[in-house]
Amino acid sequence: MTDEKCPVIDVRESTHHPGGQTQHPLPRNAGATMKCVLPFLFSFCCLLAAAALAAEPDRPNIIVIFADDLGYGDLGCYGSPTIRTPQLDRMAAEGVRFTDFYSAAEVCTPSRAALLTGRYPIRSGMCGDRRVLFPNSKGGLPAQEVTIAEALRERGYATAHIGKWHLGIHEESRPLKQGFEQSFGLPYSNDMDARADLPKGSSGSATPPEDGWNVPLLRNGKVVEPAARQSTLTKRYTQEAVKFIAEKKESPFFLYLAHTFPHVPLFASPDFQGKSRAGIYGDAVEELDWSVGQLLDALRQQGLAQRTFVFFTSDNGPWLIMGNQGGSAGPLRDGKGSTWEGGMRVPGIAWWPGKIKPGVSSELASTMDVFSTALALGGAAVPKDVTIDGRDLSQLLLQGRPLAEAPYFFYRGDKLAACRLGSWKAHFLTQTGYGQPQPERHDPPLLFHLGLDPSEKRNVAVANAAVLARIQSAVQTHQRAVVPGRPQLK
Numbered sequence: 001m002t003d004e005k006c007p008v009i010d011v012r013e014s015t016h017h018p019g020g021q022t023q024h025p026l027p028r029n030a031g032a033t034m035k036c037v038l039p040f041l042f043s044f045c046c047l048l049a050a051a052a053l054a055a056e057p058d059r060p061n062i063i064v065i066f067a068d069d070l071g072y073g074d075l076g077c078y079g080s081p082t083i084r085t086p087q088l089d090r091m092a093a094e095g096v097r098f099t100d101f102y103s104a105a106e107v108c109t110p111s112r113a114a115l116l117t118g119r120y121p122i123r124s125g126m127c128g129d130r131r132v133l134f135p136n137s138k139g140g141l142p143a144q145e146v147t148i149a150e151a152l153r154e155r156g157y158a159t160a161h162i163g164k165w166h167l168g169i170h171e172e173s174r175p176l177k178q179g180f181e182q183s184f185g186l187p188y189s190n191d192m193d194a195r196a197d198l199p200k201g202s203s204g205s206a207t208p209p210e211d212g213w214n215v216p217l218l219r220n221g222k223v224v225e226p227a228a229r230q231s232t233l234t235k236r237y238t239q240e241a242v243k244f245i246a247e248k249k250e251s252p253f254f255l256y257l258a259h260t261f262p263h264v265p266l267f268a269s270p271d272f273q274g275k276s277r278a279g280i281y282g283d284a285v286e287e288l289d290w291s292v293g294q295l296l297d298a299l300r301q302q303g304l305a306q307r308t309f310v311f312f313t314s315d316n317g318p319w320l321i322m323g324n325q326g327g328s329a330g331p332l333r334d335g336k337g338s339t340w341e342g343g344m345r346v347p348g349i350a351w352w353p354g355k356i357k358p359g360v361s362s363e364l365a366s367t368m369d370v371f372s373t374a375l376a377l378g379g380a381a382v383p384k385d386v387t388i389d390g391r392d393l394s395q396l397l398l399q400g401r402p403l404a405e406a407p408y409f410f411y412r413g414d415k416l417a418a419c420r421l422g423s424w425k426a427h428f429l430t431q432t433g434y435g436q437p438q439p440e441r442h443d444p445p446l447l448f449h450l451g452l453d454p455s456e457k458r459n460v461a462v463a464n465a466a467v468l469a470r471i472q473s474a475v476q477t478h479q480r481a482v483v484p485g486r487p488q489l490k
């Protein structure tokens, strides 16, 4: 508070100069005037800025739903003959279903890093020798990496992480330090931290023991259940998500819902257990489908459907060595852990009623594009001084504008194994996801046409030397520029 009175500027003291312009001398107590006016001016500017943000009609809420180890062939709308997914099928019918959508890695940790940062995991260093983080691993997502949550939070978005994290357990890599205002879920995969006396093979069993693992359930970094009751997780994640939507309906929000399933060990709640023709794997996927329906229904009921962009995808392909508990890549070759198509091509569905024209897109897109699209829709600044590999899909989704052709690189760990350009894919190194101890090196590379041969069965390198040369040139350009990052180590 100040006891200075606001002065009144007396215009009668104006003087007329020979040049013809009238000048008003500053009043003697001009300093005090500014002191009084500035706070009002500042408040007015803040109000203007807030009004401008509120008036932007195209800053939607953003929800990313990330399944774990869900294969390309595991949803009805992607051709599963047995697993029933009416909610995702409806989401696809109302939105855009991508036929050629890729995760940026073939296993969990690098895949999540790429989704949240829009960068190939080699750049952030989230692709070490072990390829995924374990409970005793050092390392995690470096603090300087900019996540979707950090970028959108800068623009006034409320942010929440629900589900699996798997980007590091030390302080700087945790959700609350990576842009999320709240977090509820598991720090890593649900098959880690097994009970010492758990029989071998339990995680891939059709009837795993619910008390077999000590994976903690955390809320904002604090343990709320030392060993998460896994059969309740999909339901509880869903309740948390619906609650967040209701609580934040007035402000734009970003929700990252990274489901624990269908990663093994597989559990479903009693409402879904034993219901699917595809066994416990199908039960778990059908419960995820139910969860998606709950979220979209909540958006419709809250009047948010036309103000919310939702993207559904998976972190990598199906874990085929788990047999009946391992899902399906449909017609694609191999699965999780491999840079064959089945390891990295996954379902990808975009939804925003009234904005996205429903259809099927065969554009080559990836989880890194989800980063760039979210930032563009949210009006957030793209991080400077780092290479962003994602591309903004909003013109494609909202206006049907095709993407320019660009190479897409397939890494296994820190090794570049393959490259796709248009419909062509060249492999330099191949290795099955599991069971093949060493990669096979190909010189000349293998070449497949994914339009004619989506299952990668017929190597046509010899007849297409010019295509191969173009791809090799794109790889050289990429590799010359890549600076491998280092994970945060503590």
Ligand code: MG
Residues within 6 Å of the ligand: 068, 069, 107, 108, 263, 315, 316
């Ligand atoms: Mg996974």
